[in-house]
Amino acid sequence: MGAEPAIDRKRSGDPGTRRKCGFGSRGLFRRIVIGVPYFWLVALFLVPFLIVVKISLSQTAVAMPPYLPTFGDPSTWWSGLQQFSFDNYVWISSDDLYFNAYVLSLAIAAASTVLTLLIAYPLAYGMAKAPPAWRTTLVMLVILPFWTSFLIRVYAWIAILKPEGLLNQLLISIGLISEPLVILNTPTAIFIGIVYSYLPFMTLPIYASLDRMDQSLIEAAADLGSPPLKSFWTITFPLSLPGVVAGCFLVFIPAAGEFVIPDLLGGSRTLMIGKTVWLEFFTNRDWPVASAVAVVLVAILVVPIVVFQRQQARIG
Amino acid sequence: MGWRLSKFNVVSMVFGFSFLYLPIVLLVVYSFNASRLVTVWSGFSTVWYRELWNNRGLLDAAWVTLRVGLLSASIATVLGTMAAIALARYRRFTGRTLMTGMVYAPLVMPEVITGLSLLLFFVAIDLDRGFWTVTLAHISFTMCFVTVVVQSRLVSFDRSLEDAAMDLGATPTVTFFQITLPLIWPAVAAGWMLAFTLSLDDLVIASFTTGPGATTLPMKIYSQVRLGVTPEINAVCTILIAIVSVGVIVATLINKRRLVRQARNERLAAEG
Numbered sequence: 001m002g003a004e005p006a007i008d009r010k011r012s013g014d015p016g017t018r019r020k021c022g023f024g025s026r027g028l029f030r031r032i033v034i035g036v037p038y039f040w041l042v043a044l045f046l047v048p049f050l051i052v053v054k055i056s057l058s059q060t061a062v063a064m065p066p067y068l069p070t071f072g073d074p075s076t077w078w079s080g081l082q083q084f085s086f087d088n089y090v091w092i093s094s095d096d097l098y099f100n101a102y103v104l105s106l107a108i109a110a111a112s113t114v115l116t117l118l119i120a121y122p123l124a125y126g127m128a129k130a131p132p133a134w135r136t137t138l139v140m141l142v143i144l145p146f147w148t149s150f151l152i153r154v155y156a157w158i159a160i161l162k163p164e165g166l167l168n169q170l171l172i173s174i175g176l177i178s179e180p181l182v183i184l185n186t187p188t189a190i191f192i193g194i195v196y197s198y199l200p201f202m203t204l205p206i207y208a209s210l211d212r213m214d215q216s217l218i219e220a221a222a223d224l225g226s227p228p229l230k231s232f233w234t235i236t237f238p239l240s241l242p243g244v245v246a247g248c249f250l251v252f253i254p255a256a257g258e259f260v261i262p263d264l265l266g267g268s269r270t271l272m273i274g275k276t277v278w279l280e281f282f283t284n285r286d287w288p289v290a291s292a293v294a295v296v297l298v299a300i301l302v303v304p305i306v307v308f309q310r311q312q313a314r315i316g
Numbered sequence: 317m318g319w320r321l322s323k324f325n326v327v328s329m330v331f332g333f334s335f336l337y338l339p340i341v342l343l344v345v346y347s348f349n350a351s352r353l354v355t356v357w358s359g360f361s362t363v364w365y366r367e368l369w370n371n372r373g374l375l376d377a378a379w380v381t382l383r384v385g386l387l388s389a390s391i392a393t394v395l396g397t398m399a400a401i402a403l404a405r406y407r408r409f410t411g412r413t414l415m416t417g418m419v420y421a422p423l424v425m426p427e428v429i430t431g432l433s434l435l436l437f438f439v440a441i442d443l444d445r446g447f448w449t450v451t452l453a454h455i456s457f458t459m460c461f462v463t464v465v466v467q468s469r470l471v472s473f474d475r476s477l478e479d480a481a482m483d484l485g486a487t488p489t490v491t492f493f494q495i496t497l498p499l500i501w502p503a504v505a506a507g508w509m510l511a512f513t514l515s516l517d518d519l520v521i522a523s524f525t526t527g528p529g530a531t532t533l534p535m536k537i538y539s540q541v542r543l544g545v546t547p548e549i550n551a552v553c554t555i556l557i558a559i560v561s562v563g564v565i566v567a568t569l570i571n572k573r574r575l576v577r578q579a580r581n582e583r584l585a586a587e588g
Contacts, residue, residue, distance in 0.1 A: 027487075027488060028489075029487070029488035029489045029492070030406060030488065032398070033398045033401050033402050033405075033406075034398075034402040034406060034409055034415075036395065036398055037395045037396070037398045037399035037402060037415075037459070037463075038399075038402070038411065038415055040395055040455075040456065040459070041399070041415065041418040041419070041456070042418070044434065044437070044452065044453075044455075044456035045418050045421070045422060045433075045456060046418060047437060048433035048434050048436060048437035049429075049433045051433065051436045051437050051440050052429070052432060052433045052436055055436055119331075119332060119335065120332075122324070122325075122328030122329075122331075122332070123328055123329055123331075123332030123333075125325065125328070126321065126324075126325035126326065126328050126329040126332075127329065129321055129322075129325050130321060130325075130329075136568075136572070138329075140564070140565075140568055141333060141336070141337075142336070143564070144561060144564060145336050145337070145340065147509075147513050147560050147561075147563075147564050148340065148556070148557045148560050148561070149516065149517045149534070149553070149556055149557075149560075150517050150519075151517065151519050151534050151537055151538060151541075152340075152343070152537075152553040152556060152557065153339065153340065155343075155537070155541050155545070155549065155553065156339035156340060156342065156343040156553075157339055158541070158545050159342065159343070159346065159545050160339060160342065162545075166342060196335065196336075196339070199332070199335070199336060200336075203332070249424065250424065253424040253425075253426075254424055254425075254426060254427075256426065257425075257426020257427070257428055257429060258426070259426075259427060259428050259520050260519060260520065260538075264541065264542075274426055274427075274428045277428040277429070277432060278428055278520075281432060281524075282523075287436070290432060291432065291436070294428065294429045294432050294433070297426065297429065298425075298429060301424075301426070305420075305421055305424055305425075308420070308424060309416065309417060309420040309421070312420055
């Protein structure tokens with residue numbers, strides 16, 4: 001198409017060509033619609049990330065901004081480039097604190113992804129089997145908590161989980177336990193927080209793939225004598241896998257870098273990596289080390305992120 | 317799927333939905349507690365709501381949050397819709413893969429990284445931090461959500477209408493405003509609402525990119541929560557939950573009525 005010379009607008013291209021390139025292949029509209037968001041994303045997503053990489057290679061300084069070198073006068077760029085060092089990365093790898101935080105974050109994210117799946121799948125399955133008239137309402141019931149503030153939902157759990165909180169009051173009053181359980185400020189509380197906050201992200205993609213499924217497949221299997229459980233494992237579950245995979249990514253990736261949940265529910269002993277970045281930045285004011293920790297986290301998450309994008313692009 | 321609910325289906329739904337709603341319900345109930353102790357019930361009272369009205373810090377923060385949310389959601393909706401059209405309607409352009417990556421990556425990027433990178437960017441270009449930097453940051457992380465919502469609508473609707481308009485000589489701009497926008501309008505509105513609530517909700521990105529005089533409500537709530545659970549915070553949260561729930565329910569009802577009317581018109585047209 002690009003090679004075609006400019007011809008009379010009205011006659012340009014047969015319908016076939018036009019369908020392939022949608023709104024036409026050149027013109028102001030196309031340039032604006034592609035150019036403006038493109039520019040914005042490059043300027044406020046890509047460039048900032050490259051700056052993080054650059055600062056992770058700089059040295060800490062007692063100044064504002066607290067790192068060296070800075071981009072100022074172009075004549076000093078070359079000498080600035082020579083000051084780049086991998087010291088921050090060496091520092092991260094030599095201190096067990098960071099290594100443990102990475103491992104703990106990935107382990108907690110993985111375990112809570114599995115837990116979320118175990119609760120979300122039966123929920124989505126029930127929703128997909130409910131009468132069609134209910135389904136809009138049920139979907140809205142899943143979405144509604146997602147619209148309400150994340151911070152508020154995490155906060156709500158503090159009052160429930162703390163030693164003199166509502167859960168312990170309930171358990172003691174029905175005589176199940178005599179001493180209050182310590183749940184707040186433990187990894188258990190983080191699991192509860194992540195499962196609770198991310199449940200809609202898992203439920204909705206699974207529900208969507210179950211809802212799309214052709215019901216006659218199950219009927220055919222039943223007619224041919226397949227027991228329901230076998231039909232589920234050989235037909236329903238494999239067909240719902242795209243939803244399961246999408247849901248797992250949507251839970252795992254953000255959970256690995258989660259800050260609010262471990263900070264409010266996990267206490268100070270369970271140090272996840274999102275909180276490490278926060279502490280390095282706000283408490284230690286060590287911007288280069290915070291940047292290096294962030295770069296390593298992205299490097300770890302880049303594989304799941306790319307796989308997720310591929311899958312989304314395929315569905316889209 | 318067929319619709320015969322087994323006992324297992326009912327139990328798993330009851331469990332799932334109580335898990336989702338119980339904490340929120342408890343929070344709302346305890347915001348009307350007369351006692352300062354949040355876990356001991358001592359009678360109904362609206363004292364914490366009155367207290368709230370006199371809390372200047374919280375009201376100021378709510379005002380900042382509202383302005384950031386309205387402004388950033390509106391700009392993010394325009395940018396996100398553009399990006400959605402670019403990805404859904406132009407199959408081939410230079411850097412399409414990069415653009416797809418830049419749209420999907422922020423959806424799952426941990427917030428601390430987005431916040432840190434934007435802050436370092438604002439420092440590098442020497443922009444004074446405050447209301448505008450928070451707004452810019454919110455536009456860039458919420459526009460990707462708008463793109464995904466609008467794009468899924470663009471992909472699913474009947475393209476022959478656009479083709480017909482353009483075959484009849486309408487320019488892409490005219491086709492977009494006359495044909496495409498009215499058809500994708502519900503998705504654009506949903507995208508705006510999503511962007512708005514994400515902005516209202518955000519703690520981490522705002523904490524990184526804010527400056528003096530631009531404390532948002534989540535930042536205020538967070539700093540108070542760190543000191544302990546208080547009934548005032550329960551009251552703030554209840555008000556926020558009420559606003560969002562009413563908004564979502566009204567939007568859903570409007571959308572449903574629109575669909576019903578559309579179905580009736582189509583039926584009448586078919587009969588007529």
